[in-house]
Amino acid sequence: xxxxxxxxxLLGVAPALFVLLFFAWPVAAIVARGxxxxxxxxxxxxxxxxxxxxxxxxxxxxSTACAVALxxxxxxxxxxxxxxxxxxxxxxxxxxxxxxxxxVGAAFLALLHGEQSVRGVLLAHVFFNVxxxxxxxxxxxxxxxxxxxxxxRTLGAxxxxxxxxxxxxxxxxxxxxxAGIVFLFTFTSFGxxxxxxxxxxxxxxxxxxxxxAQQLDLRSAAALALVQLVALGGLLLWSSRxxxxxxxxxxxxxHTQPARLVVLVxxxxxxxALFGLPMVALARRAGRxxxxxxxxxxxxxxxxxxxxxxxxxxxxxxxxxxxxxIARQGRVSRWLDAGLMLPxxxxxxxxxxxxxxxFNRAPVDLRGSAVIVPLAHALIGLPFVVRSVVPVLRSIDPxxxxxxxxxxxxxxxxxxxxxxxxxxxxxxxxxAFAFAxxxxxxxxTSFLIRRGNPTLPTLIGELLGKPGVANNQQAYALAVILAxxxxxxxxxxxxxxxxxxxx
Amino acid sequence: MLEVDGVLVRFGERxxxxxxxxxxxxxxxxxxxxxxxxxxxxxxxxIAGLQPIDSGVVRWDGEDLVNVPxxxxxxxxxxxxxxxxxxxxxxxxxxxxxxxxxxxKQAIVERVGELLELVGLPGYERRSIATLSGxxxxxxxxxRALAPQPRLLLLDEPFSALDxxxxxRLAVEVRGLLRHLGMTAIHVTHDPDEAAVVCxxxxxxxxxxx
Numbered sequence: 001x002x003x004x005x006x007x008x009x010l011l012g013v014a015p016a017l018f019v020l021l022f023f024a025w026p027v028a029a030i031v032a033r034g035x036x037x038x039x040x041x042x043x044x045x046x047x048x049x050x051x052x053x054x055x056x057x058x059x060x061x062x063s064t065a066c067a068v069a070l071x072x073x074x075x076x077x078x079x080x081x082x083x084x085x086x087x088x089x090x091x092x093x094x095x096x097x098x099x100x101x102x103x104v105g106a107a108f109l110a111l112l113h114g115e116q117s118v119r120g121v122l123l124a125h126v127f128f129n130v131x132x133x134x135x136x137x138x139x140x141x142x143x144x145x146x147x148x149x150x151x152x153r154t155l156g157a158x159x160x161x162x163x164x165x166x167x168x169x170x171x172x173x174x175x176x177x178x179a180g181i182v183f184l185f186t187f188t189s190f191g192x193x194x195x196x197x198x199x200x201x202x203x204x205x206x207x208x209x210x211x212x213a214q215q216l217d218l219r220s221a222a223a224l225a226l227v228q229l230v231a232l233g234g235l236l237l238w239s240s241r242x243x244x245x246x247x248x249x250x251x252x253x254x255h256t257q258p259a260r261l262v263v264l265v266x267x268x269x270x271x272x273a274l275f276g277l278p279m280v281a282l283a284r285r286a287g288r289x290x291x292x293x294x295x296x297x298x299x300x301x302x303x304x305x306x307x308x309x310x311x312x313x314x315x316x317x318x319x320x321x322x323x324x325x326i327a328r329q330g331r332v333s334r335w336l337d338a339g340l341m342l343p344x345x346x347x348x349x350x351x352x353x354x355x356x357x358x359f360n361r362a363p364v365d366l367r368g369s370a371v372i373v374p375l376a377h378a379l380i381g382l383p384f385v386v387r388s389v390v391p392v393l394r395s396i397d398p399x400x401x402x403x404x405x406x407x408x409x410x411x412x413x414x415x416x417x418x419x420x421x422x423x424x425x426x427x428x429x430x431x432a433f434a435f436a437x438x439x440x441x442x443x444x445t446s447f448l449i450r451r452g453n454p455t456l457p458t459l460i461g462e463l464l465g466k467p468g469v470a471n472n473q474q475a476y477a478l479a480v481i482l483a484x485x486x487x488x489x490x491x492x493x494x495x496x497x498x499x500x501x502x503x
Numbered sequence: 504m505l506e507v508d509g510v511l512v513r514f515g516e517r518x519x520x521x522x523x524x525x526x527x528x529x530x531x532x533x534x535x536x537x538x539x540x541x542x543x544x545x546x547x548x549x550i551a552g553l554q555p556i557d558s559g560v561v562r563w564d565g566e567d568l569v570n571v572p573x574x575x576x577x578x579x580x581x582x583x584x585x586x587x588x589x590x591x592x593x594x595x596x597x598x599x600x601x602x603x604x605x606x607x608k609q610a611i612v613e614r615v616g617e618l619l620e621l622v623g624l625p626g627y628e629r630r631s632i633a634t635l636s637g638x639x640x641x642x643x644x645x646x647r648a649l650a651p652q653p654r655l656l657l658l659d660e661p662f663s664a665l666d667x668x669x670x671x672r673l674a675v676e677v678r679g680l681l682r683h684l685g686m687t688a689i690h691v692t693h694d695p696d697e698a699a700v701v702c703x704x705x706x707x708x709x710x711x712x713x
Contacts, residue, residue, distance in 0.1 A: 397586065399582060399584075399586050400586055400588065402548075402551075402553050402573070402580070402582075402586070403580065403582060403586040403588075404574075404588075404599070404603075405552075405553070405572070405573040405574040406551060406553075406573060406574070406578065406579060406580035406648070406657075407574075407579075407599050407600030407603055407647065407648075407650075407651060408574050408575075408577065408600050408603040408604055408651055409574050409599070409600075409603045410574050410603075411572075411574075413574075413603055414574070417588070417599070418588065421590050422590070
């Protein structure tokens with residue numbers, strides 16, 4: 001049995017090599033380039049960059065504060081109230097996770113009549129991150145025993161005092177963890193800022209992109225990417241520690257009560273306004289989209305679908321191998337797990353820029369090759385596949401395997417009859433996520449895509465940056481199509497999973 | 504005939520089984536009785552081949568089983584919490600061992616029918632595992648373990664999760680069934696009354712000296 005375990009761990013070799021080659025090496029290349037030629041000191045002395053860094057930080061802080069402030073009431077309503085459609089609201093909250101950045105960017109541009117401003121950036125960040133707050137805080141809040149609050153009330157505490165002295169301290173870890181994640185996301189925000197911020201408002205990510213793509217200044221871009229990498233490393237460390245602490249659980253019980261309309265209605269209306277209005281505006285301003293799409297749009301759609309198919313396939317194969325290896329617990333599997341999650345923590349721009357400067361010369365010149373974008377997408381999708389496979393495999397009671405062995409099943413037969421059916425289900429979910437992420441990926445793709453052969457998101461981004469009503473309308477129309485394709489993929493997989501659940 | 508000779512098992516520092524020996528003759532039903540934590544389940548698992556031994560020998564008809572993996576021992580095991588496969592129906596669960604032995608589909612269908620009849624659940628083939636009551640689940644688990652005609656049946660507190668009345672009825676039924684099949688069996692329990700009903704002979708395991 002021991003020998004078998006170590007053999008399964010060997011499955012982790014291929015995914016580990018993949019991440020080393022297409023992530024660790026590019027990151028090392030960024031570090032090497034950034035450190036050489038005094039790029040870092042130049043960058044740190046550059047006053048205009050200090051403004052960029054300052055904007056990066058303050059917009060992230062403000063976005064985080066807004067997301068938490070709007071997320072907590074929604075989390076409260078979902079944790080404490082019973083009402084019709086609660087599970088619908090909960091499943092709708094997954095949507096922003098998979099909605100492509102350019103779709104949300106286009107939607108807020110449509111809502112704000114094309115105005116580029118900090119307001120738009122903040123709104124889009126709130127749109128993406130309120131669900132993060134809700135989904136992190138709600139499970140804990142649901143388990144908090146309301147009798148603590150009752151006890152405080154009998155001791156003379158008013159509603160506000162109860163919230164400040166009892167409820168909030170108990171939720172503190174979850175709220176901090178959520179805020180950490182949101183800060184990380186908004187700190188590395190690329191697409192939203194590029195599309196909605198306008199030419200003068202740039203985050204570090206956007207600055208790296210513009211130095212690379214427009215000024216062709218790879219030296220200072222690499223130095224900036226290095227600075228950003230160091231900042232991110234610190235943030236990641238901090239947020240993973242606060243997340244570990246948030247995992248402490250309270251009592252297991254359901255404490256929901258019938259909804260109070262005075263609270264429920266305004267909260268849900270705000271949520272609808274935030275999530276629904278931009279989408280409505282996008283659909284309305286897209287105009288007659290069938291005629292606006294054109295051959296360029298169709299070519300981009302085909303390109304996106306083909307890329308997503310390859311990326312999802314590669315991510316699924318490597319993710320399944322890694323998942324099986326990681327599910328067998330042990331030191332090696334812990335390292336593999338952590339290593340595969342790294343691309344998730346660093347920004348898409350780091351991935352794109354790193355790949356660009358690594359594979360741009362012999363022996364492997366992949367610039368403009370058709371495989372580099374799918375590979376980058378596979379790298380970004382891989383953690384999602386692993387995350388959907390590992391918990392499913394770990395949920396198997398080891399005695400199920402004992403039971404199969406006692407009935408004469410060889411280790412291979414045991415694996416096929418016990419592990420494989422569950423793996424298939426987790427893999428399907430992971431595959432869909434990887435596919436959807438690839439369909440909407442914008443940051444890394446911007447660095448790697450060949451001019452004149454864009455994916456749908458990069459085409460939309462390009463069109464939104466051009467002046468003229470016709471360009472904008474076409475961008476909106478393509479954004480609607482991208483949103484629909486993404487939604488169809490997710491709904492399809494949801495339905496498939498439900499069917500296997502019932503079987 | 505099963506022989507366990509001078510077996511020792513350690514979990515880290517703790518000695519769980521210290522120099523344990525026992526013999527089970529063909530057709531005999533032996534009870535292993537003892538308080539929880541005395542290592543009786545561990546003993547059963549090492550006989551099954553699910554638990555490595557630190558020293559000592561397990562033999563079947565004189566053959567040393569140390570290097571025979573669990574799936575090749577042709578022993579049956581009934582788990583305390585059944586461990587039926589949730590993604591298969593009743594028939595697929597009962598027929599699992601036969602399928603592993605490459606028995607033909609037709610023969611599996613017939614044998615599954617017979618066994619379900621034998622445990623008092625005729626016609627249950629297409630039922631899903633989730634719809635079974637505790638007693639029904641335990642009967643299916645018993646049928647599944649018996650299907651590949653094991654040389655030895657190992658029962659790990661099979662009735663302890665059931666209510667008193669069902670527990671007593673099943674104990675009598677299982678005794679009758681094992682006798683009828685001439686099965687060699689080891690039955691682990693913490694309940695002396697149950698052991699007296701089911702078994703021909705009872706062995707008491709003392710609490711480990713710590």
